[in-house]
Amino acid sequence: MNNLNVKFGLRNMFLDGVRPVSELVQHVNTNGSNAYIDALGLKHKELNDLLRETALKGVTSITVQNVFGQRYIGTRLYLPNLAKKMEIKIAPNPGNDLGAFLNGHRLIVYGNAQDGAGNTMDDGEIIIHGRAGDIVAMSMRGGKIFIRDNVGYRAAIHMKEYTGKVPALVIGGTAQDFFGEYMAGGRVILLGLNLSKNERHKAHYIGTGMHGGVIYLRGRVEEYQLGKEVGIRALDSHDWEIVGQYVSEFSSHFGFDPAEILQEKFQKLLPVSTRPYGKIYAY
Amino acid sequence: MLMKKNYRSERHVPAKDIEACGLFGVMNIRGQKFGALMAIEAIKNIKVRGNGLGGGFAVYGLYPDYKDYYALHIMFQNKDIKAKEKTEDFLGEHFEIIFDEEIPTNPQVSLFCPPLVRRYFVAPKKGEAEQAIPDDEYVTSRVMYINTNIEDAYVFSSGKDMGVFKGVGFPEEIAAYFMLDGLYEGYIWTVHSRFPTNTPGWWGGAHPFSILDWTVVHNGEISSYGTNRRFLEMYDYYCTLHTDTEVMAYAVDLLMRRQGLPIEIVAKIFAPSMWDIIEHLPEKEKKLYTTLRMVYAPLLMNGPFTVIVAHHHEMFGLTDRIRLRPITAGAKDDLVFLSSEEAAIRYVCPDLDLVWTPQGGEPVVVRLNSEDHLKSLNKSI
Amino acid sequence: MYSYLLPEFAIERNEERCIRCRVCERQCATDVHYYDAEPDKMFFHEEACVGCQRCAVFCPTNALFIRPHPAEYRPNSSWNREKLQDLKKQAETGGVILTGSGNDKPYRIYWDHLVLNASQVTNPSIDPLREPMELKTFLGRKPNTLEIEFNELNGSEVKIKSELYPNVSITTPIVFSAMSYGAISYQAYKSLAMAAKKFGTLFNTGEGGLPLNMRKEYGSSAIVQCASGRFGVDPEYLNAACAIEIKIGQGAKPGIGGHLPGEKVSENIAVTRMIPQGTDALSPAPQHDIYSIEDLSMLIYALKEATNYEKPVSVKIAAVHNVAAIASGIVRAGADIVAIDGLRGGTGAAPKAIRDNVGIPLELALAAVDKRLREEGIRNKCSILAAGGIRCSADVMKAIALGADAVYIGTAALVAMGCTLCQKCYTGKCTWGICTQDPYLSKRLNPEITSQRLANLLRGWSHEIKEMLGGMGINAIESLRGNREHLRGVELAEWELDVLGVKGAGE
Ligand code: SF4
């Protein structure tokens, strides 16, 4: 439809116009092992360039202000030789894939996170003083995520564990559909603190396809909200120990009273089989 | 849509465009008007959701001086003067042209093959036999005539007191080109940043897509496109742009404008609940949802989508039933926002009162002088 | 075993030749042969035979003949034997029919309808034995133009100012395609790695991770996959590799995921995949962080972020109807390599309904993608890897002429290791030690020897490619890329020639 002899070619929305770190120095303020970054107007890669650069200079604690949607915060910090893991405080609104592939650092968000927080996270901690979007903790393999408020669709999808490495996700509010879908390991605690008395959790298809790990769910849920691969059990003393520990950690982050949280009824959701699809084939 | 384009067989109907996008919409529910800045800054914030191959804005309430006339935004590809003459002859024949001018652009902004874009404020000039035809139908059919029969002419939008500005480029570039910030004010702004997988190099292919005062911006890929399209053809909608957005727009036009269904019901047609959820509903709702699914099965929009649809007095956002595409809603005083990402809203309105994520298939309906949007808040998280 | 089925294979043992050495008994993984001391005779249960020919090959006296079973139902070209047998299996189990390897149905194989060119008179052919013949290929994104600082007075001081994208170089345009540790045995997996390294090309880890002990030595020859199951994916894995591949789909089973059954998840596999031993390793159908093209872009850049923008990122898709538009989107989303896996691509396990019916032939897909990317002016922004049914060096040549930068070979490599395409990979009882986790079977492969077989294959093909290139008067593989002037179609319909962008023979 365009008869001019011009090809549009390709524009790179991520990398076009990315400025070198040397042009961004005014965004960083370093003070010994602490640094402050003003993320206003920084592109995704620019902010992560600065974080990596700052980390390599030996800074271990960074506060990043004016974050509006910058993605992959923490992802570029795979630095096996770093003496000490970093702590990064972020406000108000980090973008998608916060802490994707995170390698042991600690991210604290004062505000809301978006989709993909903790995607394929390896180790470390993400603490969100707010809510998070869809697929939180997708394929997470280690570390801990604490979220004060709600999460979107498919939280904890395909979370997995191996031997000593057991990831944990604690959610203060409630979740949307397909919560714990495909879960293959790890511990998920859904507290429902913002539900009113007797209000059900909202999610449907909870734990559909689940074949590992455990979900501890506080508050009401109807059987038909669960996927057919999950069974409900009562908590035993070992479970209470686990729940107690995470709830107290959660409470200390966000200023709740753990005893009050633990008073309410908890249920344990377990996969009925580690091989949910073992029988659907004809050989 | 009333013109049927004949292909030798369905084999020759072009494949539809595949694309994904960033979306943003903002409305003042008291009807207060405001400039383009929020829409521009917000869509710039989610720049990586588009790829620079299309951007566009829809504005409502921008032509108060001509608010009783249909405002036609028409582009002429390659600044084709012949197309312009033909179009103007046609317009003169069927409409009273009250005022027309070239839409001002900023010559400093250089974009890819910009067409000539003009606006015409018109009133229908009906013949004897046409008196019974409602104005809206009259206008729609004439617009479709231009789109399908006059080479190099294409109507961006044709509603009253609203307009669409779009083109090939990142949305902020389109905004700069049309100088939206400064020249126009409206009470609804929706904006679209496009990520197509081809390069039409054609400004008409950008979004929003519009008929009359209805505009649609859309993200996702509707896998049921072929089913939906063939169903709509029975109602004389012929898809000429081969995009999901077009199908969505025609479906909205059919169900909402022509059949008069409210969006709350239409949402359940596009994104119906799963049977095993319907199973557990109270008897009356169960019957309603079952009947809707039975009757309107061909309009189930299957596959990932988020849309923001606007017309006068109303803007709504909707996702597919298993929420495969994101949407976030936010509110601050009289402003209600819809966006692909929360950050885009916060970037332009850091001290939001409310922010929420609706369930899949649950519409967020923003209406003038109402608090209807809060209904979705209650069902959301 | 099924009650109403005819055996698939008939076994004949020449009693005169048989010396009762019982080799066949030990070689067969499905316990077909057995020995009875009383009559001192070998017997067999032929209904368990899958026709892998292992016993026949190893029988020291060539006493065994394994053939498709001659019993036939009444001939019927619609309701053929395969359809009937499958119906009976499903009637007994209610299950999904599984199969392995690639689509074996008689869809047109376009390679066999394309012929290559050679020079006669008007330009000279080149003798590859004595003159240089270059196959070195770079995989990755190329910039549109180079900004170069050039000082004429001092020619040696040339500086490239443009920022370059990471590229990987390979010595021959043939790469081993994704086969995961888990789908194949450790020995087979390691053989691929060793051969790739030896020959200067690449292997692909599939989505089963890269064992820790192999990272240092073979990481630089590895394309590591990040697929929907994210098995074994951590930052160290990503950074150990020379390239990363996002697996969206696979030619043998477009649109569906995979299940590695729990019994195959041995201790070592569990460690590599980072999941508990004995649980099913389920790969979801989609990557749940990718529901659209802009999400793909998000993952591409997540991986680039995780590897400090040092590795090219490939995106592998199955060849499906809109493959050209999808490929364009993938390039626009930031991928450096697009891998296209056609209708005939192999698999360790797939529902037969999918393997045999979903997707389009590689040849058409490849030509369409190459054409679309050129039309849009972005072909140089990525490399194209063509996969799925490349059987010989001539297929490689034809794929490159249709626009590929290099090809992936999977099935061909398996056959080089011993596979006979019995299609029973999913049973885990591969007598050739390839698709199995049974140590008794897998130790049949010695990586030292098997990797040499694979390297030999690469050498043989590379040599043939050089011969064919020389014949065309071309001495660098890049001059063949997309060069359809060197292809002609035979027995193809108009539309097929159009899609391929190739003239008919004689035209
Ligand atoms: S399965 Fe293989 S080894 Fe066993 S009898 Fe048949 S051909 Fe021989």
Ligand code: SF4
């Ligand atoms: S391997 Fe051959 S010779 Fe040995 S027992 Fe079997 S059939 Fe007889």
